[in-house]
Amino acid sequence: MIRNLKRKITLRNLVSICLFIAQSSSINGQAFRNANVDYYSTEMKRLLALETGYYINGATQGQVDVDSAMIMACEMYSLSRLLPYNEGYANVGDSQGERLISAGKIHQAKKLLKSETGPDKVRLLFDLANYYLFRPGSSSGDLDSTRVYMDQVDKITSENKYKNWYNEVLKLKGKFYYQSGNISESQKYFEEIVKSCKNSNDVPGLANALMNQGVFLPFNAPGKLALFQQSLALCQKHKLKTLELQVIARIATIHFVTDLAASEQDLLAFLKLGQQVGFRHLQYTHNVLAYLYIQTTDYVKAMDHAQQSIKYMRQTGDWVLQSFYYMRIGDVLVRLNRTKEAMAWFEKSLEGPLTRQTQVFWYKSFLSKSRLFLYENRPAEAAAFVNKITASFPPASIFDHMQLAFVKAEFNASLNRIPEAEQEYKRFLAVADKFPAEHIHNEFPNVFIHLSRFYFNQKNYGQSRLFAQKCFDLSTRQQSVGNLSLSHLMFFRLDSAAGNYVSAIRNYEKYKMLADSTSNIRQREKYDELLVKYETVKKDQNIESLQQSGVVREARLRQSDFEKKLTLGGISILLIFSGLLFRQFRAKQKSNVRLERQQTEISQKNDALHQLVEEKEWLLKEVHHRVKNNLHTIVSLLEHQSDFLTSDALAAIRDSQHRVFCMSLIHQKLYLSENVTTIRFPEYVGEMVAYLAESFKTQHQIIFDVKVDSIDLEVGIAIPLGLILNEAVTNSIKYAFPSRSGKIEIIGTSMADFYQLIISDNGNGLPDGFDETKSNSLGFRLMRGLSKEIDAAFEVCSGFGTKIMITLSPETIDSRVLTPKL
Numbered sequence: 001m002i003r004n005l006k007r008k009i010t011l012r013n014l015v016s017i018c019l020f021i022a023q024s025s026s027i028n029g030q031a032f033r034n035a036n037v038d039y040y041s042t043e044m045k046r047l048l049a050l051e052t053g054y055y056i057n058g059a060t061q062g063q064v065d066v067d068s069a070m071i072m073a074c075e076m077y078s079l080s081r082l083l084p085y086n087e088g089y090a091n092v093g094d095s096q097g098e099r100l101i102s103a104g105k106i107h108q109a110k111k112l113l114k115s116e117t118g119p120d121k122v123r124l125l126f127d128l129a130n131y132y133l134f135r136p137g138s139s140s141g142d143l144d145s146t147r148v149y150m151d152q153v154d155k156i157t158s159e160n161k162y163k164n165w166y167n168e169v170l171k172l173k174g175k176f177y178y179q180s181g182n183i184s185e186s187q188k189y190f191e192e193i194v195k196s197c198k199n200s201n202d203v204p205g206l207a208n209a210l211m212n213q214g215v216f217l218p219f220n221a222p223g224k225l226a227l228f229q230q231s232l233a234l235c236q237k238h239k240l241k242t243l244e245l246q247v248i249a250r251i252a253t254i255h256f257v258t259d260l261a262a263s264e265q266d267l268l269a270f271l272k273l274g275q276q277v278g279f280r281h282l283q284y285t286h287n288v289l290a291y292l293y294i295q296t297t298d299y300v301k302a303m304d305h306a307q308q309s310i311k312y313m314r315q316t317g318d319w320v321l322q323s324f325y326y327m328r329i330g331d332v333l334v335r336l337n338r339t340k341e342a343m344a345w346f347e348k349s350l351e352g353p354l355t356r357q358t359q360v361f362w363y364k365s366f367l368s369k370s371r372l373f374l375y376e377n378r379p380a381e382a383a384a385f386v387n388k389i390t391a392s393f394p395p396a397s398i399f400d401h402m403q404l405a406f407v408k409a410e411f412n413a414s415l416n417r418i419p420e421a422e423q424e425y426k427r428f429l430a431v432a433d434k435f436p437a438e439h440i441h442n443e444f445p446n447v448f449i450h451l452s453r454f455y456f457n458q459k460n461y462g463q464s465r466l467f468a469q470k471c472f473d474l475s476t477r478q479q480s481v482g483n484l485s486l487s488h489l490m491f492f493r494l495d496s497a498a499g500n501y502v503s504a505i506r507n508y509e510k511y512k513m514l515a516d517s518t519s520n521i522r523q524r525e526k527y528d529e530l531l532v533k534y535e536t537v538k539k540d541q542n543i544e545s546l547q548q549s550g551v552v553r554e555a556r557l558r559q560s561d562f563e564k565k566l567t568l569g570g571i572s573i574l575l576i577f578s579g580l581l582f583r584q585f586r587a588k589q590k591s592n593v594r595l596e597r598q599q600t601e602i603s604q605k606n607d608a609l610h611q612l613v614e615e616k617e618w619l620l621k622e623v624h625h626r627v628k629n630n631l632h633t634i635v636s637l638l639e640h641q642s643d644f645l646t647s648d649a650l651a652a653i654r655d656s657q658h659r660v661f662c663m664s665l666i667h668q669k670l671y672l673s674e675n676v677t678t679i680r681f682p683e684y685v686g687e688m689v690a691y692l693a694e695s696f697k698t699q700h701q702i703i704f705d706v707k708v709d710s711i712d713l714e715v716g717i718a719i720p721l722g723l724i725l726n727e728a729v730t731n732s733i734k735y736a737f738p739s740r741s742g743k744i745e746i747i748g749t750s751m752a753d754f755y756q757l758i759i760s761d762n763g764n765g766l767p768d769g770f771d772e773t774k775s776n777s778l779g780f781r782l783m784r785g786l787s788k789e790i791d792a793a794f795e796v797c798s799g800f801g802t803k804i805m806i807t808l809s810p811e812t813i814d815s816r817v818l819t820p821k822l
Contacts, residue, residue, distance in 0.1 A: 035318075045079055046084060049084045054069070055069075055284040071136065081131075095123055125149050125152050133146040134179075167209075170190075174189035210228075231247045267289050271286070283325060303332045323349040330349065398431055406424070408420075409454070422454075449467070451464075488507045489511040663722070677714060723786050736802060738764070742762055745761070772796045
């Protein structure tokens with residue numbers, strides 16, 4: 001906000017609020033410092049500080065100015081108060097000077113400036129300039145101090161070695177002249193930054209410069225929205241997502257006043273992008289969307305987003321502003337005519353300590369509860385509640401003064417204190433015309449329509465029409481369908497009173513069209529209520545007519561006789577019903593005893609079956625253990641026998657030894673595993689390859705590369721695959737690398753409908769013309785046979801080395817328990 005127009009909250013009050021937040025962790029369950037956000041980067045923390053500050057400014061309808069709101073936001077999350085303003089020169093944590101300024105130790109920061117040199121001095125000059133420039137209040141001394149530090153940093157950065165600070169100095173000057181009220185001079189500096197970024201092809205800098213140029217324009221300035229849209233286009237094209245969130249939020253703020261449908265799309269886009277980039281503090285956006293849907297009378301969506309705001313509040317620990325979120329639920333429930341529940345939510349929003357320091361957070365909830373008393377036609381209670389609160393807490397802002405005057409006017413009018421009511425309405429109007437346009441929302445047309453009703457009831461039709469027209473004009477501009485329909489209803493009543501029936505009918509049709517289109521269910525409910533009232537009145541009239549004609553006595557006699565018979569009949573039915581209930585109770589008792597007995601028998605049988613299963617599993621593990629031991633005995637015998645053999649016989653014994661070990665290892669895995677029917681294949685392959693490498697003493701001449709997907713294989717598949725793996729790896733070790741080093745690669749791939757095992761090497765390959773289908777090699781015959789046994793496709797390729805592929809069919813996978821491990 002411009003410096004000389006922005007003092008909505010006094011510096012003393014702001015300091016009091018911030019000290020209260022800083023010193024209070026919780027009072028009566030109400031937290032006054034939010035959960036820390038150390039999980040965010042500096043860039044995301046800055047986004048959080050900015051969006052929280054703008055939310056506080058909007059939620060208080062400008063009565064906490066932007067600069068004050070930013071300081072409050074930073075205090076809430078224990079962030080540096082300079083974070084919203086130092087995006088161009090401080091993205092790697094805070095400095096000593098920044099910490100001193102955030103702690104309010106300005107004198108020490110100035111003292112530090114005298115000893116600082118180089119970039120540290122430049123940064124501290126920027127920090128001090130920003131501190132005074134965005135300090136709340138309207139003291140001319142703050143601008144004078146800003147100029148002192150701004151001139152110093154301008155002088156230092158004009159040297160060649162600080163040319164990279166050039167745009168930051170321009171930005172500081174642009175902000176300075178904006179705060180001074182010289183908009184045209186401010187824009188010159190921002191335009192110069194834009195030009196500089198274009199010349200240097202600095203896309204992120206250009207997007208940021210265009211956004212800042214728009215931010216530092218008055219709300220209704222021509223071209224403000226266009227600048228944001230240009231910045232948004234660059235962000236989306238170059239994926240500058242965090243900056244894109246800031247720009248979307250600024251566009252949504254403009255559309256919120258000018259185009260609610262566009263604002264809705266902006267806010268929904270912010271939610272989607274925020275979730276994508278990991279921005280968790282989405283309660284502010286949901287809360288604003290709830291308010292928007294209240295204005296458009298889409299109360300289902302309003303309730304959904306109000307509840308979402310509370311959900312995100314709890315997830316992120318945003319307790320300081322909880323009054324706003326609870327109040328929004330109450331606002332929606334009022335529109336749904338759920339007044340009892342609405343009152344409970346308003347009271348919940350007032351559960352925190354009601355103090356002057358926290359008044360900025362809870363005063364709207366107090367006013368909402370007061371209006372609900374009036375909505376429920378309880379004006380005396382509203383008056384008592386208002387007088388009780390305002391005795392200790394008079395309104396602290398212009399907005400609160402206006403809304404309190406409206407509430408007082410309403411309960412005075414309801415209590416037939418017409419002069420007092422009119423005086424309070426005039427208090428409201430005295431400041432309404434001066435209220436900033438960007439913060440005029442649904443409350444204003446609502447007051448105007450009440451003023452129109454007030455003057456209509458006093459038969460002052462001229463004033464009534466004036467305020468009905470004001471409500472119509474503002475509701476049309478804001479696209480507030482609910483208030484627009486009420487405007488037409490007042491026009492209908494005024495035209496009827498004036499005898500202008502053609503116009504009255506036309507306005508009533510418009511009222512019905514708008515009312516039915518926005519709240520059809522509610523209209524039906526009201527119609528049902530009116531119908532019940534009509535039938536009740538009609539019945540009362542009939543009774544009165546009977547009494548007057550003398551027939552009522554006979555009717556009473558008949559009614560008495562009927563009531564006696566009805567009573568006797570009712571007693572008889574009650575006795576019969578009681579007997580049936582008792583019989584059913586006894587039958588249920590017997591059934592329960594029978595069920596308990598059956599349950600006991602089932603439990604005993606289940607225990608017995610469970611014991612049998614455990615015994616069978618133990619026996620199966622014991623079988624696998626003994627099979628493993630027997631196979632190891634065979635391996636030992638073969639090892640012993642090989643000591644007495646040479647050449648081909650020895651090689652045959654060695655091959656048999658490896659094959660037996662291959663099966664032995666599977667049985668070892670089975671008895672060591674919790675599952676006695678499947679093994680973890682990747683672990684098995686790793687141990688098998690390690691065994692073969694050690695057996696053939698490769699001494700690191702051969703590199704093994706094992707990449708096997710994590711699966712469990714049933715033993716009937718694991719053993720053949722293990723034997724095939726043994727044969728393939730053994731052949732590669734023995735024949736692929738006769739006089740050089742090499743590499744053997746084992747890949748196991750598990751897909752939805754097949755499993756493939758590939759063993760390949762980069763050795764000499766197979767001889768030219770080799771046909772594995774006609775080969776008499778025991779190894780190849782064994783691999784083909786084993787593949788056929790498990791219905792797997794067996795392929796051999798030779799080129800730069802040898803590749804063997806075994807592919808299990810879908811039928812094998814379905815029938816033989818091939819289970820991927822997650």
